[in-house]
Amino acid sequence: MPDILALSTRDYALALMTSLPDAGAERKPLLARTVSLPVADLPALIELLPFAAAGELFSWVRRGEGMVGWGRAAEHVATGAQRFASLRSWWESVAGGAIVRNEVGVPGTGPVAFGSIAYAASSAAAATLVVPQVVVGRRGDRAWLTTMTTGDELPSVIPPASGSTPTAPEGVTFADGASSPTQWAGAVAHAVELITQGHLDKVVLARDLEVRSERPIDVRWLLARLAERYDNTWVFSVDGLVGATPEMLARSEKGLVTSRVLAGTIRRTGDDEHDLALAASLARSSKDLEEHEYAVRSVADALRPHCSSMNVPETPFVLHLPNVMHLATDVTGVLADGASSLALAEALHPSAAVCGTPRAIADQVIADLEGMDRRRYAGPVGWIDASGDGEWGIALRTGEVDPGDPSRMRLFAGCGIVAGSDPEAEVAESDAKLVPMRDALTQ
Structure with missing residues (x-):
C-alpha cells in the first residue's frame, strides 16, 4: 500500500x-x-x-x-x-x-x-x-x-492487516432453490405455450440455487476468482450482492450514454475451433436473433427520450466469455436532458433482456411461473458520483450472501424464452450461467 x-x-x-x-x-x-x-x-x-x-x-x-x-x-x-x-x-x-x-x-x-x-x-x-x-x-x-x-473528521485509511489473506470457502454444498431443474423446465414449457398462443413475444425466466458453506463466505475470495477468470465483465460487490456481470445497463459520462445489450446465448466447449463454429451458428440463429432484437429495441426505446441522437447497430456481435458466448449490441446516445446515470437505469429497468416483451405481460408471467423472489438479481447494480455520472450494470452471474448467516448464499441465473425455445436446452443454458459463481465457490 x-x-x-x-x-x-x-x-x-x-x-x-x-x-x-x-x-x-x-x-x-x-x-x-x-x-x-x-x-x-x-x-x-x-x-x-x-x-x-x-x-x-x-x-x-x-x-x-x-x-x-x-x-x-x-x-x-x-x-x-x-x-x-x-x-x-x-x-x-x-x-x-x-x-x-x-x-x-x-x-x-x-x-x-x-x-x-x-x-x-x-x-x-x-x-x-x-x-x-x-x-x-x-x-x-x-x-x-x-x-x-458525515462526522467531524475523515476516516483514517488503514492498509489491510497482515494475515488477512482471503480464505476459500470450505465444505460448499448446493441445493435446488425454488424449483428443481425438472420443475423449471416445466415452467419454460408453459411460457413457450403462452408465447405460441400470442400472449407475449418473449419472457425471461430465472432459477436459483441454495449454497451452504462450513465457514462464513469471504467475499474477497469470490471477487478475486471472478476478476481472474472473467476479466471482461464488471466484478461487483454491493451490500452483500456479489457477481460478474457482462451487461452494462447504463453508463453516463460527460454527456455520452452507453448501454450494452446481451441476449442470445450458447455454451462454450473449450475447443477453440469448435467454439468459433458455435459463434457463427449463434450469429445466424433465428431464435437467438429474435430474442436479441426484442432486447435491443426495448433499450433504444427507453433511451430515446433522453438523447438528442443515438446509434443503434443493425447487427449484433458475438461476445466471448470463458463459459458462454452472447449476441451483443452497444447502443450509444448523446444525453439531452441531463438525466443522471441512476435516472437512466430507472428508465431502462427492466429491459427485455431480463424481463421480456411486452413488459407488463412478461412481468406477470414471471410472477406466475418463477415461484420465487428475485430480490436484487437482474436489478441495476453499480455506482454514481456527484455529477450524476456513473455505471449501472445488470446484476447477472450473481449471488447474494445471507446477511443473517454469512455461510449461506443464493445464486441466480435466467434465460430468455421465445417461441423456438427448448426447455431442456434452457436448463443447460441456465447451468452454464451458474458456472462463474459455482466455480468461484469451489475452485
Whole structure:
C-alpha cells in the first residue's frame, strides 16, 4: 500500500467543519477528499480490500480498472415502486450539500455511492445506496483515494492487516432453490405455450440455487476468482450482492450514454475451433436473433427520450466469455436532458433482456411461473458520483450472501424464452450461467 494512504486528514476535516454555519440537529454534510495515488505502487484493486463482513465491502472492477471501497459513511434504503426516486432524491441532497476537495477530477472521484436495486417493486429486498468511508480507484494511468464521512473528521485509511489473506470457502454444498431443474423446465414449457398462443413475444425466466458453506463466505475470495477468470465483465460487490456481470445497463459520462445489450446465448466447449463454429451458428440463429432484437429495441426505446441522437447497430456481435458466448449490441446516445446515470437505469429497468416483451405481460408471467423472489438479481447494480455520472450494470452471474448467516448464499441465473425455445436446452443454458459463481465457490 502506498504511504499516501496513511496520510492524516484530521486538519482538513476540522477546517471544513469550523467554516460551516451551526446546523444544530440537522444532518451534517458529507465531507469528501480525493487525492491522487501513484499507479506504479498500487496493488490490484481487489487486493486492497480488508477483512470485513460482506455488506461492508464494495467493488466495481473490470480488467484491473474501476473502484473498490469499504466501510459506511452514509446510506439510504428504499422499497416499493418509488425506490428509484427515493434513492435519486437522497443522493442529490447528499451530493449537492457535500463539502469536497477533489484533486483528481475524473468520473468516480469526489463523493461516490455504490448501489443495488431490487428487481421488483414488490420484492422483500430493498434498494440501497451506500457511501463507503474509503474508495480507491484506477482508470488508465490515473489512480486515486477518496475518503468520506458525515462526522467531524475523515476516516483514517488503514492498509489491510497482515494475515488477512482471503480464505476459500470450505465444505460448499448446493441445493435446488425454488424449483428443481425438472420443475423449471416445466415452467419454460408453459411460457413457450403462452408465447405460441400470442400472449407475449418473449419472457425471461430465472432459477436459483441454495449454497451452504462450513465457514462464513469471504467475499474477497469470490471477487478475486471472478476478476481472474472473467476479466471482461464488471466484478461487483454491493451490500452483500456479489457477481460478474457482462451487461452494462447504463453508463453516463460527460454527456455520452452507453448501454450494452446481451441476449442470445450458447455454451462454450473449450475447443477453440469448435467454439468459433458455435459463434457463427449463434450469429445466424433465428431464435437467438429474435430474442436479441426484442432486447435491443426495448433499450433504444427507453433511451430515446433522453438523447438528442443515438446509434443503434443493425447487427449484433458475438461476445466471448470463458463459459458462454452472447449476441451483443452497444447502443450509444448523446444525453439531452441531463438525466443522471441512476435516472437512466430507472428508465431502462427492466429491459427485455431480463424481463421480456411486452413488459407488463412478461412481468406477470414471471410472477406466475418463477415461484420465487428475485430480490436484487437482474436489478441495476453499480455506482454514481456527484455529477450524476456513473455505471449501472445488470446484476447477472450473481449471488447474494445471507446477511443473517454469512455461510449461506443464493445464486441466480435466467434465460430468455421465445417461441423456438427448448426447455431442456434452457436448463443447460441456465447451468452454464451458474458456472462463474459455482466455480468461484469451489475452485
